[in-house]
Amino acid sequence: MQLDENISAVITGGASGLGEATARELAKHGVKCALFDLNAEKGEAVATDINGIFCEANVTEEESVIAAFEKARAANGQERILINCAGTGIAIKTAARDKETGDIVPHPLDPFNTIIQINLVGTFRCIAHSAAGMMSLDPNTDDGGRGAVVNTASVAAEDGQIGQAAYSASKGGIVGMTLPVARDLSREGIRVNTILPGLFDTPLFEGAPDKIKQALGAQVPFPSRLGYPTEYAELARHLCENDMMNGECVRLDGAIRMAPR
Numbered sequence: 410m411q412l413d414e415n416i417s418a419v420i421t422g423g424a425s426g427l428g429e430a431t432a433r434e435l436a437k438h439g440v441k442c443a444l445f446d447l448n449a450e451k452g453e454a455v456a457t458d459i460n461g462i463f464c465e466a467n468v469t470e471e472e473s474v475i476a477a478f479e480k481a482r483a484a485n486g487q488e489r490i491l492i493n494c495a496g497t498g499i500a501i502k503t504a505a506r507d508k509e510t511g512d513i514v515p516h517p518l519d520p521f522n523t524i525i526q527i528n529l530v531g532t533f534r535c536i537a538h539s540a541a542g543m544m545s546l547d548p549n550t551d552d553g554g555r556g557a558v559v560n561t562a563s564v565a566a567e568d569g570q571i572g573q574a575a576y577s578a579s580k581g582g583i584v585g586m587t588l589p590v591a592r593d594l595s596r597e598g599i600r601v602n603t604i605l606p607g608l609f610d611t612p613l614f615e616g617a618p619d620k621i622k623q624a625l626g627a628q629v630p631f632p633s634r635l636g637y638p639t640e641y642a643e644l645a646r647h648l649c650e651n652d653m654m655n656g657e658c659v660r661l662d663g664a665i666r667m668a669p670r
Contacts, residue, residue, distance in 0.1 A: 410489065410490075410549065410550055410554055410556075410557055410649055410650055410652065411650070412435065412438040412439065412440050412646070412649065412650060413438065413439045413440070414439040414440075414441065415549075416439070416440045416441070416489050416490060417440065417441045417442075417443070417481075417482075417485040417486050417487065417488040417489060417490070418432075418435050418440050418441070418442050418443070418488055418489070418490035418491070418492065419442075419443045419445060419478070419481055419488045419490070419491050419492070419535075419539060420432045420435075420442060420443070420444055420445065420491075420492040420494060421445040421446070421466065421468060421491075421492070421493050421494055421495035421531075421532075421535055422445070422446060422493075422494035422495035422496065422561075423442070423443075423444030423445060423446055423452065423455065423463075423492075423494065424444055424446035424447075424448045424451040424452035424455055424463075425446075425448065425451055425455075425611075425612050426494065426609075426611035426612050426613075426638060427494045427561060427606065427609065427611060427638050427641045427642070428444070428446070428492065428494030428495070429444075429451075429455050429638070430637075430638030430639050430641060430642040431492050431494065431638075431641065431642040431645045431646070432444055432455060432459060432461065432492075433455075433458075433459055433642065434639065434642035434643060434645070434646050435490070435492075435642075435646060435649075436459035436460065436461060438646070440490065441461065441484075441485040441486070442456075442459060442461035442462075442485075443456075443461060443462045443463075443464055443477075443480075443481030443484065443485055443488070444456050444461060444462070444463050444464065445464050445465075445466035445468070445474075445477050445481075445495065445535075446463070446465070446466065446495070447465065447466070447467060449463065449465055452465070461485075462480070462481060462484045462485065464476075464477035464478075464480045464481050465477065468495045468527060468531030468532070468534060468535060469526045469527055469530070469531055471534065474534055474535060474538060475538065478538055478539070478542065482542065487542050487543065487545060487546055488539060488542065488543070488556070489543060489546065489549065489555065489556040489557070490556060490557055490558075490559075490649050491535060491536065491539040491540075491556070491557075491558045491559070492558075492559045492561075492645055493531075493532045493535055493536070493558070493559065493560045493561055494561045495527065495531055495532075495535075496527060496528045496531075496532075496561060496579075496580075497524065497527055497528070498524065498528075498565075498573070498575075498576040498613075499520050499524055499572075499575055499576065500572035500573065500576075501516050501517070501520060501521075501572055501574075501575065502516065502571065502572050502574075503515070503516050503574050504516065516574065516575075520575065521574070521575040521578075524575040524576055524578075524579050525575065525578065525579050525582070527579075528576070528579035528580060528582075528583070529578075529579040529580075529582040529583060532560055532561075532583055533586065533590075536558055536560075536590060536601070539556075539558065540556070540558070540594055540597070540599055543555045543556035543597070543599050544597045544599070548598050550598070550652055552598070552652055553598040554598040554599075554600065554652055555597060555598040555599050556598070556599045556600070557599070557600045557601075557602075557648065557649045558590075558599065558600065558601045558602070559602055559603070559604060559645045559648050559649065560583050560587065560601070560602070560603040560604070561583075561603070561604055561606065562580040562581075562583040562584050562603050562604065562605045562658065563576070563577075563580040563605055563606060564605050564606070564607045564660060564662050564665065564666075564667055565577045565580050565667065566580035566581040566583065566584045566605055567581075567584075567605070567660075568666055568667040569581075569667070570667050570668070570669060570670055571669050571670045580605075583603055584603060584605070584658050587601055587602065587603045587656060587657070587658050588656045591655050591656035592656065595655070600648075600652070600654065600655040600656075601655065601656065602648045602654055602655065602656070602657045602658070602659065603657070603658045603659070604641060604644055604645060604648070604658075604659055604661055605658060605659065605660045605661065605662070606636060606641055606661050606662065607629065607636060607660070607661065607662025607663060607665045607667075608625050608626065608628070608629060608635050608636060608662070608663075608665065609635055609636040609637070609638060609640075609641060610622065610635040610636065610637060610638065611638060614635070622635055628665060628668075629662070629663035629664070629665045630663060630664040630665060631663055631664060632663055633663075634663075636661065636662075636663065640661065641661060644659065644661055
C-alpha cells in the first residue's frame with residue numbers, strides 16, 4: 410500500500426506512547442489520521458499538531474467505538490489502516506500471601522477481566538468494525554488490497570513475568586487471533602499483522618528515575634536501551650506498506666527474553 414493523502418488511518422491509543430508516535434509517522438507520509446483515546450486533552454493536542462482528528466473512544470464499549478468510527482469517517486473518509494495501540498496492564502499473582510496478614514488470596518477476577526476486555530476484546534472490536542468498513546472500499550493495489558491492520562501485543566505474550574497472568578493472557582490472545590483474522594479477511598484484501606514490543610520508553614515509565622530506565626535497558630542484548638516509540642512506528646508503517654506482510658507476529662525487542670521477574 411502506498412501511503413499518501415488519499416489514505417485514512419485510525420490509531421487507537423493515539424494520544425500518547427506508541428500510538429502517538431505511529432500517528433505522527435503516518436501523518437509525515439500524508440496519511441489522514443484519527444486518534445481514538447480517552448484522554449481528550451492530549452488527544453486533541455496531538456491531533457491538532459498533525460492536522461488529524463481526535464475521537465474520544467472507550468474500546469470496551471460498543472457504542473463508544475461505533476460513534477468514534479462514525480466521527481473519524483465523517484472527517485477523513487473510510488480508513489484503510491487500523492493501528493491498535495490501546496492497552497494497559499496490571500501486576501497481580503495468580504494466588505499470593507498477604508504481606509501483612511499472611512492470608513492466602515486468589516487473583517481477583519474483576520481486574521483480570523478488565524485487562525482482557527481492554528487489551529484483547531477491545532482490539533478485536535476495533536478490528537471487526539474497521540474491517541467491515543474497509544470491505545466497502547474498492548481495492549487500491551495491484552493485488553486487490555483494501556486495507557491493513559496492525560495490532561500491538563507484547564513480548565509478555567510469549568515470556569510473561571511473575572504477576573502478568575492477565576496481561577500475558579490478553580496479549581497472547583492478540584497473537585493467537587492474528588493468523589485466523591488474517592485468513593478471515595484475506596479474500597477481501599485486508600492484511601493483519603501484530604507487533605510484540607519489548608521494553609519501550611513509553612508513558613508506562615513516565616516519572617521513573619533514569620537509573621531505573623538504564624537498568625531496564627541494560628537487560629536488552631542489543632541495543633542495550635529502552636526502545637524508542639519511533640522505532641515501533643516505523644515498523645508499523647512498514648507493515649502497512651509491504652503487501653506481502655500478512656498474518657505475521659513480529660517481536661521488536663532487541664533480542665530480549667524476559668526473566669521471571
